Amino acid sequence: MQCLRDEEALIPRPRGALPKVCAVALAAVTIGGIMFLSPEGLFGWVAMAILILTLGPLLHGICLLAEEMLLHSNTRYGGRGLLSHVLPACGLGGTTLLAAALACLLLYLAEHPLPHKGQCCKLLFLAPVLYALFKSLGVLSPSEVEVSDICEGRKMNVAHGLAWSFYLGYLRLVLPRLEDSIAAFRSSWSRESRRLFILIPLNANISHKLENEDSNIYFYDNLPNNEIDRAGVRGRVYKHSVYRVLDEHGKGHECVVEYATPLLTLYNMSQESSAGFGEPERRQQVLLFYRTLRDILEHSLECRNRYKLILLNDELGDDPHFLSKTILRHLRQQEKEEFCLTPPPQQEMAHPFACTPCTPPKVHPIHYSDPMSREPTLMLSLDSPQPLKGPVENSDHYQ
Template identity: 75%
Template structure:
């Protein structure tokens, strides 16, 4: 399952770009070292003036059509949002200064300015038409970095609106349930098992997905005042899962309800959300929810996320096997499989007695051997105080 979960994107593209730029600059220096700084200045101006011209087109749209509805200020919000950032303006200014000091690289100055203006204008045109638009990887990187995916919002909503409220009360609900019903014989099942299937197509009844899973009962309801609703009811269902030997295991298990939203979005054409995007969002939902719960003190050791790869599986007992596998893993983690260490027996009165081992106890008292504690303790001597030894002069005089 770890191979399915996408990892956050790293800085490898930046490293490759820096290495490629260094190799290109070294090649140019070796082949034609004359007017190198002039060419560098021209290239930087082209790369910065193009985005600035495209930013002017975006700023015209924002100021003329969206200044009233979006409520953005020109200098503080519109210009930076359209690409007029400090880094771009600084790079363009330094490139212009470098071109002024190094001189134009082309023989005629007019040719240099024609190249600058024409290239920058064509860049703004192609950028507006979408020819130079960001790739899917760039869009995904931006959305993940800025937490703009649907999976991030659903994961935070699931945590703040449900898990953070019910998980701290789960232990008390299970304890109250065990008073009236004989269940939860294993310690590993006293957590909320949250199922996250990759295809996001979940059923409202687990027994319809797997006949080795049977509904047992509901835990006591938790009533919480929430969003103006007095005594809003939150409940969990207890299921019995049969293993290969026919032995049942009780556990509190349910699907992650935000997956219903992801699946419904993939079925609506107006949402623009296909099956590949849905699968990617499910994996991001799992990773985001796991990161959120790992940092939550209220939910620690009260949940277990189970990612179920059910896209191309025809096993009718896939769900029960996944649950049992995680239950067995929890039992191995929580129970000590090795016997406890044997305590050493030590009789503290054996050292104080001068009688041989075969002699009867002194004064007729029988002292049973006591286990020697592993913890450090204070030991007091039963002997009387002794005088200090006198100093003995042992220095040789020659």
């Protein structure tokens, strides 16, 4: 299980609700302090603060709405309704408007008016205008964490699109046919190697020949081609390569191995200056690609138990045989997992109470049958129904 712990240490987790909890706690402490120090103007100050915070985004949304309506209403929205599409796209949704309306109502219903009402009105107008100005100039632009959270939450990253394309356009087509291809290639193959090993290096630098990466890996042969009609192409060919991996004793282990081809796109994007895609962004996208592809495949019934994702950490790749050792470790781990999941059948005695010390018990092996390998049958009884038996007293009572 060492490789699984190493992968979990590298893969970023989805962002949770800790910032919301901290914000709620901070607001509760602040409001509690104000209530303790000066409870007479609490509702008025809370309403004023909510108005300042909501009017700023509303004014900035109006600035965005001006350009969208004048220049992009037809090209970006296709002439669709103002209320249903353009207003929510500019941030003028119902949530912000509702918060501003509730703040106005709270300010109106406040029992104690705010002191220095004239100064509060000036602040109420000045703060939202300055917010809209700073927001438009980029001073109050969202941070990298916020942008990353939005992109990951709405599945807008490059890695999400590549992972779904790799699954829908390739893995979902070939993995259900993989076992039949291996059986047609060599029926005596061991069960633990009848999976597709997908290599995902963190640096996204993929070699087109695995033997160039590790001298203990040799190309063995290709599996029979799978021809699938796809996107107007009759008999499009999908193929897999079989490699022989040598262990420390020189024994060969055959398995179907290949790199995740979408990583070539990520690597080429990082080499193009116009893509604006540097090495740190590429590494982050590779990790998101691995996490997204793993989640997709775990919920896919067609691909279950037909693949193995191997994340390769390039920082630990100084060993010239790092790739072969990693593949062999996953092979052995998979073999141990399947051995634990399918233990050998046990033997039981046919008549455990009929044997005597002089007579050794007769042991009969139990023959197990796979319930999923039989067709369901309906069993009918020809006996007439019998009434239920009443309670029978069978205990002895001694006076």
